[in-house]
Amino acid sequence: MSDLGDFTDFDGSDDGEGDDATGAAAAEGDAGTDGDGSASDSATVDTFGADEADDDFAAMDVTPAGEDRGVGVVSATEGLRISEDGEETELRAYVTVKNRSDVRIGKYLLIPYQDDERLFCRITALEYAQEFRADDATEIHARRAMRRSDIDEQDFKFVATLDPLAVLYSEGDELKRRMTDRVPKPETVVREATNKSEIKTGLKIPEDGVFLGHLSVGGEKVETAAEPPHIDYRLKDDYEDGDPLVFRHTLVAGGTGSGKTHSAKNVLRQYLADERTYPVEDGSRDVSPGLVMFDPQDEYAQMHDDNPDLDSDFARRLEREGIAYGGVDDTIAFVPKVQGATYATGDHRAEQVEFTIPFSMVQDNPWLIAGANLNGNQYNALQLLLDRFSRDYGSEGTYQQFKTFLDDPALREELDETGRVHEATFNAVKRRALGFDGIFDQDARPITERVHEFVRAGGISVVPTYHINNSRTTVTVVLALAALIVDQKLSNDPEYERIKNTPLVLGLDEAHNFLSEVDSVQGEQIIGKFTEAAKQGRKERLGLFLITQDPQDIADPVFKQINSTVVLNLGDDDAISAVNIPANLEQKVPYMEKGQKVVYSPDNSEPVELIGLSKCLTNHE
Numbered sequence: 001m002s003d004l005g006d007f008t009d010f011d012g013s014d015d016g017e018g019d020d021a022t023g024a025a026a027a028e029g030d031a032g033t034d035g036d037g038s039a040s041d042s043a044t045v046d047t048f049g050a051d052e053a054d055d056d057f058a059a060m061d062v063t064p065a066g067e068d069r070g071v072g073v074v075s076a077t078e079g080l081r082i083s084e085d086g087e088e089t090e091l092r093a094y095v096t097v098k099n100r101s102d103v104r105i106g107k108y109l110l111i112p113y114q115d116d117e118r119l120f121c122r123i124t125a126l127e128y129a130q131e132f133r134a135d136d137a138t139e140i141h142a143r144r145a146m147r148r149s150d151i152d153e154q155d156f157k158f159v160a161t162l163d164p165l166a167v168l169y170s171e172g173d174e175l176k177r178r179m180t181d182r183v184p185k186p187e188t189v190v191r192e193a194t195n196k197s198e199i200k201t202g203l204k205i206p207e208d209g210v211f212l213g214h215l216s217v218g219g220e221k222v223e224t225a226a227e228p229p230h231i232d233y234r235l236k237d238d239y240e241d242g243d244p245l246v247f248r249h250t251l252v253a254g255g256t257g258s259g260k261t262h263s264a265k266n267v268l269r270q271y272l273a274d275e276r277t278y279p280v281e282d283g284s285r286d287v288s289p290g291l292v293m294f295d296p297q298d299e300y301a302q303m304h305d306d307n308p309d310l311d312s313d314f315a316r317r318l319e320r321e322g323i324a325y326g327g328v329d330d331t332i333a334f335v336p337k338v339q340g341a342t343y344a345t346g347d348h349r350a351e352q353v354e355f356t357i358p359f360s361m362v363q364d365n366p367w368l369i370a371g372a373n374l375n376g377n378q379y380n381a382l383q384l385l386l387d388r389f390s391r392d393y394g395s396e397g398t399y400q401q402f403k404t405f406l407d408d409p410a411l412r413e414e415l416d417e418t419g420r421v422h423e424a425t426f427n428a429v430k431r432r433a434l435g436f437d438g439i440f441d442q443d444a445r446p447i448t449e450r451v452h453e454f455v456r457a458g459g460i461s462v463v464p465t466y467h468i469n470n471s472r473t474t475v476t477v478v479l480a481l482a483a484l485i486v487d488q489k490l491s492n493d494p495e496y497e498r499i500k501n502t503p504l505v506l507g508l509d510e511a512h513n514f515l516s517e518v519d520s521v522q523g524e525q526i527i528g529k530f531t532e533a534a535k536q537g538r539k540e541r542l543g544l545f546l547i548t549q550d551p552q553d554i555a556d557p558v559f560k561q562i563n564s565t566v567v568l569n570l571g572d573d574d575a576i577s578a579v580n581i582p583a584n585l586e587q588k589v590p591y592m593e594k595g596q597k598v599v600y601s602p603d604n605s606e607p608v609e610l611i612g613l614s615k616c617l618t619n620h621e
Contacts, residue, residue, distance in 0.1 A: 070191035071099040074111060074184050075159065082164060082183040091121065091162040093190040100158045106217040106609065108193040108202065109162060111184045118168045119184055120177070120193065120202030124584065125161035128153075165606060166202050175201045196226045204605045209234035210246065210270045211323050212566065212599060213263075213610035219596055221611055232321055235564060236604050237276070243538040244278065245564050245604055246271060246289070246505060250543070253551040253579050254568030259594045261299050262616050263568065264509075264547050268293070269303065269617045271505055272458060273324035278503040278541055288458035289541075292485060293507035294478045298466040300507070304331035304350035305619035314615060325617040330459035334450075336468070336477045339438025343467040347621055350462070355450055356442040357480045359399040363390055365483050367525045368476055369433045373518075381421045382429050399440035406430045439473055447481065451496045455485075455504065471513075478514055479526060482506065486533040489540040503541035511546035517555035527555045534561030552578035564601040568592065582607045 072095040074080065079090040093111075095103055105126060111119040132155060135141070145151075166177040175197055193199050199215070199222065200207065215222045215231040223229050237244045250267070254260035268291060270276070277286035293300045305327040318325050331350040335343045336357070343352070362368050366382050374382065389397055389405050405411070406429075415421040421429075447454060454461050463481060465474045485506060488499035508514060515530060517523065534544055546562070548554060552574045559578075567579050569592045576589050581600040585607055589598060595612040599605075 070189040071103060071109070072096050072160070072190050074186055074188045074190060076186035080183060080186060082180055086163075089164065091164055091184075093160045093162060095158045095160055097153050097158075100153060103158075103160060104218050104220075108199055108217075108222070109160075109190050110168075110193045110198065111162075111188055111190050113182060113184060113188075116170055117182070118198070119164055119180065119182070120166045120168050120198070121162040121164050123160045124163045127159050127161070129157040129159055131155050131157050166204075168198060168201055177201050177204065194224050196224045196231055199224070199231055202606075203608060205231070205608075206234050206236045206604065208322075209237040210267065211321070212267060213597060213612040216596070216609050216611045218609075219593060219611070228317065228320055232323075233599065233605070233608060233610050235601065239279075242603065245601065246543040246545075247503075247538045247541060248543070248563035248603070249534055249537060249561055250545050250564045250566065251511075251551065251554070251559075251562045251579075252545070252547045252566045252568070253549070253570060253575065254597075255549050255570050255572070255575075257594065258568035258570070258592075259612065260547060260549070260568055261297070261509075262620055263566065263595070263597065263612050264507075264545070265300070265303060265620060266613055266617050267566075268300075268505070268507065268545065269328070270324050272328050272460065280501050280503070281539075281541070287501070287503055289503040289505055289543075290456050290458065291460045291505045291507060292455065292481070293460065293462045294482070294509060295462050295464045296466060296474070296510050296513075298345055298347065298464045299620070300460070300509075301331060301333040301345075301348040301350045301462040301464065302619040302621060303328055303460055303462075304348055307616050307619050310615050310617070318617075323613075323617070327618050328460050330456060331462065332453065332459070333462045333464055334447075334454060335464060337442040337444035338468050338473055338477070339442065341438075341467045341469065341473075343464060345464075348619070353450070353453065354444040355447040355454075356444040357440050357477060358446040358448055359397060359402065359440040360395050361448070361480055361484065362386065362399075362440075363395075364487065365480070365525075368480055368483075369436055374429070374432060377422075378425055378429050378432075381425050382433065384415075384421060385429065399436060403434065406433065435472075436476065438470075439476055447484070451484075452498050455496075455499050455502050457502050475514060478508075482508070482514075483529060486529055486542070489542045490532060490536055500540075505543045505545050507545040507547070509547045511548045512550040512553035515546070515555050515558050516553045517557075527557055531555075531557040531561065534558055537561075549575070551575055554578075563603055564599070567598045567600070568596065569594070585609065 072093045075092045075094045078092065081088065081090040083089045093109070103123065103126065105123050107123045109121045109123065111121060113119070134155065164180040167180055167182060168175060168177055170176070193202065203215075205215075212233050212235060215233055221230045224231060235245045236242070237246065252260060252264050252267075254263070271289055272291060277288050279286050295301065310325065315325065333348070333350050333352045335352055335354050337354045363386055366379065366386055370379070370382065385406070389402055392405070393401055412423060412426045415426060416423040463478070465477060468474045468477070485499055485504065488494045488496050489504070491500070494500040515527065517527060530544070533542060537543055546554065551559075565579055565581065567581060567589055570576050570579075570589050576586055579600075581598055585598045585600070588609065592598075595614065597610050597612060598607065599610055600607045
């Protein structure tokens with residue numbers, strides 16, 4: 001079989017003298033004469049056309065009626081429906097050729113109604129559909145397309161599927177939103193949302209609050225006609241519309257190299273802005289919040305210092321947007337004194353204060369010295385022994401004295417004979433309570449004597465643990481201090497009024513190491529304590545700020561109390577599933593670049609994609 005090619009070389013001429021040429025000549029003759037040889041009417045017409053063949057068609061000035069507006073129009077070709085059931089909603093827009101290259105999934109669009117109301121939408125899908133009945137999957141079509149230098153889109157329809165988010169309407173001078181309850185008319189012009197107020201209202205983003213980043217779509221910042229042109233995303237931070245979200249807890253999740261610490265520092269810096277205050281419980285005064293940050297990588301004490309890379313131009317941009325920046329002078333590194341560990345760093349200029357954990361703190365928190373899993377009977381036995389020890393030695397009893405106390409065979413025999421603690425249970429508790437010599441009662445002032453320094457309105461107290469090599473020691477120190485804060489916040493008769501009356505943000509980096517759900521009594525005690533703290537946070541002015549690369553390991557009772565989730569790049573499927581963000585954003589997480597993030601805060605706004613600041617607001621090395 002011969003190859004017919006794609007006919008692209010056919011020029012309408014025939015070099016042969018065969019039947020086709022003869023037929024063409026005959027046809028020409030027939031067209032020019034009648035049967036008797038006289039000229040026909042058609043010949044006359046052809047002759048007239050020939051006389052004018054060299055003349056061009058007359059040019060006419062044509063002015064289009066109006067001009068193109070928007071990116072396209074609402075299409076009803078496949079139905080047009082707004083439904084309470086989102087899956088039954090049918091809303092599409094035809095996108096004109098010149099706009100197709102600029103349209104992206106996730107972009108925000110507006111569809112006006114006949115009155116002043118507008119339907120605020122987000123693009124969820126883009127597709128090409130056939131304009132005419134044709135088959136472009138053929139050899140001829142393919143080879144023609146391969147030889148072209150451009151792509152002809154006009155034979156295809158470009159259709160955007162839209163997700164209606166809200167109806168925008170004006171009430172006086174105020175722009176408001178409500179649920180989607182109206183269907184737009186077919187062929188209504190669809191335009192890109194470029195007004196900052198419309199976008200913020202459509203997404204329910206507060207005008208004021210704690211800055212998290214700039215709104216983006218597909219890794220590009222959303223541009224508006226305002227100055228500055230980008231849309232700042234903020235977390236609600238006043239009591240007019242409910243409790244500030246800082247006291248309803250925040251989780252920052254991101255893998256290594258995702259910019260997790262950079263982002264966390266920038267958010268925490270906003271909570272320490274000079275103008276940010278919260279009323280104490282009795283409402284008698286407003287107080288700046290304090291930050292207590294547990295730092296396993298020795299990075300957060302750097303918040304004391306300015307970022308040397310933050311130039312004046314960048315600073316002016318921050319000031320225009322009302323973003324707090326610069327080091328916090330009132331930053332102190334509270335260094336736990338631990339046997340065999342020395343803290344030495346040149347990464348920050350913050351003041352360093354040593355402290356120790358007094359053994360007296362164990363009385364109210366027996367799980368601090370439960371070195372391994374304890375069952376219910378063993379945990380009750382430990383509590384009984386601590387009560388007996390406190391009665392014999394008083395509140396000043398040390399850990400070394402407690403070890404001596406446990407070595408008394410007469411005590412073991414007495415408790416066994418009276419049936420209060422079985423001998424085997426006593427021995428099991430003793431084994432698990434050993435090994436804490438280097439933690440308690442070291443050569444430094446107890447933290448209980450430094451509470452007024454440790455908790456300060458408007459100040460940062462960083463507890464570095466990078467210098468501690470033993471993981472059990474690290475966990476014990478962090479949980480002892482966290483328990484001190486939580487217990488005092490929840491107490492109706494607190495021993496330390498400073499903790500009770502100071503709004504606090506409790507930051508916990510690598511939170512999965514401390515709040516994982518384990519099958520043990522002490523694990524239940526820890527999770528129970530932090531769950532209660534999370535539940536009462538809004539009332540007690542206590543906000544948890546958890547940072548982790550393994551969100552799936554955070555205990556579910558604690559995780560359920562988190563209201564604002566900030567997700568940076570995560571590569572682990574289990575971690576991505578655990579953060580529980582909408583599916584359309586979940587699929588973006590593995591592909592996000594450093595600084596890109598997804599924010600899911602149902603009580604603040606619609607789920608959105610953000611880009612953080614390119615520079616850290618404090619020092620970050």
